[in-house]
Amino acid sequence: xxxxxxxxxxxxxxxxxxxxxxxxxxxxxxxxxxxxxxxxxxxxxxxxxxxxxxxxxxxxxxxxxxxxxxxxxxxxxxxxxxxxxxxxxxxxxxxxxxxxxxxxxxxxxxxxxxxxxxxxxxxxxxxxxxxxxxxxxxxxxxxxxxxxxxxxxxxxxxxxxxxxxxxxxxxxxxxxxxxxxxxxxxxxxxxxxxxxxxxxxxxxxxxxxxxxxxx
Amino acid sequence: xxxxxxxxxxxxxxxxxxxxxxxxxxxxxxxxxxxxxxxxxxxxxxxxxxxxxxxxxxxxxxxxxxxxxxxxxxxxxxxxxxxxxxxxxxxxxxxxxxxxxxxxxxxxxxxxxxxxxxxxxxxxxxxxxxxxxxxxxxxxxxxxxxxxxxxxxxxxxxxxxxxxxxxxxxxxxxxxxxxxxxxxxxxxxxxxxxxxxxxxxxxxxxxxxxxxxxx
DNA sequence: GCCGCGACTGGATATATTTACAGCATGGAA
DNA sequence: TTCCATGCTGTAAATATATCCAGTCGCGGC
Numbered sequence: 001x002x003x004x005x006x007x008x009x010x011x012x013x014x015x016x017x018x019x020x021x022x023x024x025x026x027x028x029x030x031x032x033x034x035x036x037x038x039x040x041x042x043x044x045x046x047x048x049x050x051x052x053x054x055x056x057x058x059x060x061x062x063x064x065x066x067x068x069x070x071x072x073x074x075x076x077x078x079x080x081x082x083x084x085x086x087x088x089x090x091x092x093x094x095x096x097x098x099x100x101x102x103x104x105x106x107x108x109x110x111x112x113x114x115x116x117x118x119x120x121x122x123x124x125x126x127x128x129x130x131x132x133x134x135x136x137x138x139x140x141x142x143x144x145x146x147x148x149x150x151x152x153x154x155x156x157x158x159x160x161x162x163x164x165x166x167x168x169x170x171x172x173x174x175x176x177x178x179x180x181x182x183x184x185x186x187x188x189x190x191x192x193x194x195x196x197x198x199x200x201x202x203x204x205x206x207x208x209x210x211x212x213x214x215x
Numbered sequence: 216x217x218x219x220x221x222x223x224x225x226x227x228x229x230x231x232x233x234x235x236x237x238x239x240x241x242x243x244x245x246x247x248x249x250x251x252x253x254x255x256x257x258x259x260x261x262x263x264x265x266x267x268x269x270x271x272x273x274x275x276x277x278x279x280x281x282x283x284x285x286x287x288x289x290x291x292x293x294x295x296x297x298x299x300x301x302x303x304x305x306x307x308x309x310x311x312x313x314x315x316x317x318x319x320x321x322x323x324x325x326x327x328x329x330x331x332x333x334x335x336x337x338x339x340x341x342x343x344x345x346x347x348x349x350x351x352x353x354x355x356x357x358x359x360x361x362x363x364x365x366x367x368x369x370x371x372x373x374x375x376x377x378x379x380x381x382x383x384x385x386x387x388x389x390x391x392x393x394x395x396x397x398x399x400x401x402x403x404x405x406x407x408x409x410x411x412x413x414x415x416x417x418x419x420x421x422x423x424x425x426x427x428x429x430x
Numbered sequence: 431g432c433c434g435c436g437a438c439t440g441g442a443t444a445t446a447t448t449t450a451c452a453g454c455a456t457g458g459a460a
Numbered sequence: 461t462t463c464c465a466t467g468c469t470g471t472a473a474a475t476a477t478a479t480c481c482a483g484t485c486g487c488g489g490c
Binding site for chain 4 (some may be wrong): 276
């Protein structure tokens, strides 16, 4: 994907935030208003550029026909403040493979009303965990994982990572040599060794909580 | 959530599928076409019904303004006697002294705002888990356990039991002979054998959910 | 029978939304 | 200097959408 300019990144981030907040992509007018443009056409121009660069896909003559193409090179968490509407709870935005990494599509499945103060660190959204690689720390298949977007992760923290096409939950470790190890918390699963120079590793966020419904 | 008719369920499913396929909810016309209606108004009527039943939320005059709410199934309970005061969240119960009712006001440590529909079965209160006897099923020391008061427990269900002076979380099994076994989900812990004739075993409630904050 | 509810058809209308066209300004590259 | 990408304003037209109104049909309860 071609690199985005700061302005274009803000447009992209707003689309993402709107998806999470409202369940649907924004219109040109909504983008213009949010970014302070007087004309919706400014937003239209940005969208064309984003589409040309491969960051999004546009549906022709389709209202709110904007799709995020996976793999935002940057963690995009510059202005998480955009996420503060709170009143309706958290969006469940997809599935995370916590085992053999499975393809994760970014979309909103539903919303769950969990207040900001339930987790020590407020979550920005929830992901449905798939797989059993983190059962050792009580994160089971089907659990909802509270995720807070972040731009950095410290040794030993549990984070949500994107490795190429896959999204996975693992415990993060980085050695002095720069090698990264994504550690599973289940003896049946091997750790994942990553060379940040070679592999495309993106931090999607930090795990801040778990919610499970017992049937 | 009120129960949906088969037709209504098909509409709901289509909304979900469209969300997954295109990244945005469908329009009335798209719903009508997909389900074979000649008029978009048929879809509109269905949407109104779904909204009334709480399955979705509709945005006014907003294109594709459809949000899935939470399909976790069961209607909110009617008899939430334990939920005495304000709907300001669930009470977190701390240490319970021997012989005292678990729901006594003095045991309430704080309140956590978790909506009724977060767990498939709404919880009446939250209990702070002590010990690691249930780590095998992802219930860890320090977790908040959602508990629903109940008068009976079936084989295999996880419940909160009072055994004399102690309150414990275990999986329940009753044999044909009437002997009760409270099973730990951790190899390091032995099961507890109970003779209901002899021992004082009280069911405080059923485990309906888990909430954990990751630091 | 009468009524409410679930499931529709058909048509009309007010908005919402996309998109094209015409410009303007800036800054870097050829 | 000219060309081109970025980043905008403003207006207008063409569509896409939501929503209202007026009916129809069948079914189960009162």
